[in-house]
Amino acid sequence: MVRYVGVENMVRLVRTVGVEQWLTGLAAVIEEDFRRWPSFEKTPRVASHSRDGVIELMPTSDGTLYGFKYVNGHPKNTRSGLQTVTAFGVLSDVETGYPVLLSEMTLTTALRTAATSALAARYLARPDSSVMALIGLGSQSEFQALAFRALMGITRLRVFDIDPTATEKFVRNLGAAGFDITVATSTQDAVQGADIITTVTADKQMATILSDNMIGAGVHLNAVGGDCPGKTELQADILRRADVFVELPEQTRIEGEIQQMPADFPVTELWQVITGQVEGRRTAQQITLFDSVGFAIEDFSALRFLYGQLNGTDCYEDIDLLTEPDDPRDLFGLLSPPTPGHSNGQSRGLAT
């Protein structure tokens, strides 16, 4: 049997554990997996492009577990009340090839993206950071805010979105959650005095959400929204002033902010900072930038963390995704009506 975690059970489980506790636990697993980054199989996304979007499969394996995520990206979907991005994923046992977990991954991806952002900031932002500007108050924004509080202790937020209803939604969701929230009048206003600037805007275009003059010394930039070809948020000048940290360089050069830069633009791999092989932030004046696009290993960590959380709960269902004939060579027997003296695992199940 395969454990299935649908949206309802995922919501129940995350609520039971607590969102910030979830983010903290998840970040620890992501950190663990980043520490052993070289031991993972790194396959490029397998993308199927169409007129209105893309469907991707993102597999990886550490030799013991195998995971993949299905994710789509269809910017037009919101016009018809659908989500731009939906996702689900599977975790399997490498030794047998049998799937062990099938899970929704829309919520899970939002959680892992935020956990990865805050984890990166713990290595890259100034340790005395206390104010975060949050630009773009769409579906990822609350998760970012909670992750930065859980992992970095950030409680002061300066938020901005061009759409007032997005701001309203953000304040409705987190207004009573103990943050000190300042609703800014512009991006320029939001970044005033911020130690960390998180950009998570939604429009698919080469945008300039942040221009060079807005970025003071010592700031850490957490650039989340520029995450696919043709979608960026930062003026190129910022990238030249900053030290840029990435997940997988080959992927980020195509999908991240650095798609604006030449192919040999220098970047540092985040996992090397986490293992201590390479320094992260060296001075209080340095501008650091995490050019986040999301990599398969983070989804793997998220599935691995989720799988661990299931034990002792009822937040999953066992589903019959796989045949289980008594005799593996007798697949056909599953289709035969059970007869006396001839039993076959799954067909017994049908008789009950």
Next chain:
Amino acid sequence: MVRYVGVENMVRLVRTVGVEQWLTGLAAVIEEDFRRWPSFEKTPRVASHSRDGVIELMPTSDGTLYGFKYVNGHPKNTRSGLQTVTAFGVLSDVETGYPVLLSEMTLTTALRTAATSALAARYLARPDSSVMALIGLGSQSEFQALAFRALMGITRLRVFDIDPTATEKFVRNLGAAGFDITVATSTQDAVQGADIITTVTADKQMATILSDNMIGAGVHLNAVGGDCPGKTELQADILRRADVFVELPEQTRIEGEIQQMPADFPVTELWQVITGQVEGRRTAQQITLFDSVGFAIEDFSALRFLYGQLNGTDCYEDIDLLTEPDDPRDLFGLLSPPTPGHSNGQSRGLAT
């Protein structure tokens, strides 16, 4: 909601429709998709190899629907009572990127493999064929027998397996199904007088199940078991005498019987025979060989056929694989307890 067809529902549905009716209907859909072969996206399998096996993702799309199959191959699994191959698949709407169907595909793969074999034989075997030799009586054997009866009218079978318990299982499953079954004493014995020879043996090795001297003029060979690197069933001399038909040449040269042959060994693509662009069998003396390895388009056809069969039945469950927030930007709202005046699609569901 995504329609989920687990093993229990798949068994129920196939039993209701009838296995041979299923195979006939499925073969018609495969034929339809082979006719429009050039309109499909053809992506190589994405394989993750490990010591004991492989896990693969097989995606394809016709621009309207997208499908992929997850399939493993772990020869050692049978030692621990597990299946060598298990599979599941997903069908999605290309316009939105939303999955519409999640299904078991172990049974489905067995059915589509047999349907494809019999479909190929309809174009390649002598129309007066009446006897089939079936070498290898493992999990695929009954499906092959039924597909050849359904599509080619073959009722006389000469069967052989080196393992008597496999033969016993085959006879138990199909002995009362109206076939004229001769249990042969050897492969040599089984192929005597056969118009069609189907090989579906299980051992992963470069085997010589059929040697050149066994193959008379006019025979159609349906070589199913040689389907991955290091696994073949036919002596190379047979390949030189036969006209070889394949699914996707690039894939078959790696996985099929022709892995034994040079890279420029001449083959004909089955879809071109089906569209009439290229002749299949030209003479009654010719030896034809379908070097079957299984391609993503056949799985796509199988999911498409299955999806169509579900309408008006209760052989599926709606599962909550995808989040459905009322406001697509308010993913976080799913995690908030419902409050008066603030509803959110999926969180309502939780309250009931």
